[in-house]
Amino acid sequence: MVYEECVTHESSWNADEALTAVYTAHYTSLVRLAALLLRDTGTAEEIVQDAFVAMHGRWHRLRDPHKALAYLRTAVVNRTRSRQRHLVVVDKHMPRSLPDEPSAEQAALRTAETDRVIEAMRTLPEKQRTVMVLRYYGDLSEAEIADTMGISRGSVKSHAARASKSLRQVLEQNL
Numbered sequence: 001m002v003y004e005e006c007v008t009h010e011s012s013w014n015a016d017e018a019l020t021a022v023y024t025a026h027y028t029s030l031v032r033l034a035a036l037l038l039r040d041t042g043t044a045e046e047i048v049q050d051a052f053v054a055m056h057g058r059w060h061r062l063r064d065p066h067k068a069l070a071y072l073r074t075a076v077v078n079r080t081r082s083r084q085r086h087l088v089v090v091d092k093h094m095p096r097s098l099p100d101e102p103s104a105e106q107a108a109l110r111t112a113e114t115d116r117v118i119e120a121m122r123t124l125p126e127k128q129r130t131v132m133v134l135r136y137y138g139d140l141s142e143a144e145i146a147d148t149m150g151i152s153r154g155s156v157k158s159h160a161a162r163a164s165k166s167l168r169q170v171l172e173q174n175l
Helices: 003-009 016-038 041-063 065-092 105-110 112-122 126-137 142-149 153-173
Strands: none
Touching: 003 112, 003 142, 016 041, 016 105, 065 126, 065 142, 112 126, 112 142, 112 153, 126 142, 142 153
16 A cells, blocks of 8 residues: 555554555655765664654554654654764774775765765764755755754755855865
């Protein structure tokens, strides 16, 4: 059953059917969203799976099934932020001599230009990076980004403008 059908016929849907439909339709894009924010596909998959499990347990409390994807997206972004905060603490206590090498799979999939953009994105502060990923990868509107991140639309615009300026400077510098 397709996700849209599940939420259109509210009397007939249950958590299993609806989440199976949402999972089928949106799992891959949610993993990519988390992977872009974390730079770790394995952890991104875990975060998305955990978000689906949490949503399944709370499905009966979801007031508007049409917002299931928005709920999941917000859960993924929040869990990603939590993971990033955890990694900051781990990095503080990690020996500095470990190399930061991408996996062979990631290296095979990237082009030189993509590598440059991703490296430039890594220099951005967390909120600016999150806004840019949600806007250009997630193709979300300013209002959807504001709802997902829990900030105002004006803040979304400010973060996007600052991020664009920083990215432009970094990419022009590395030509």
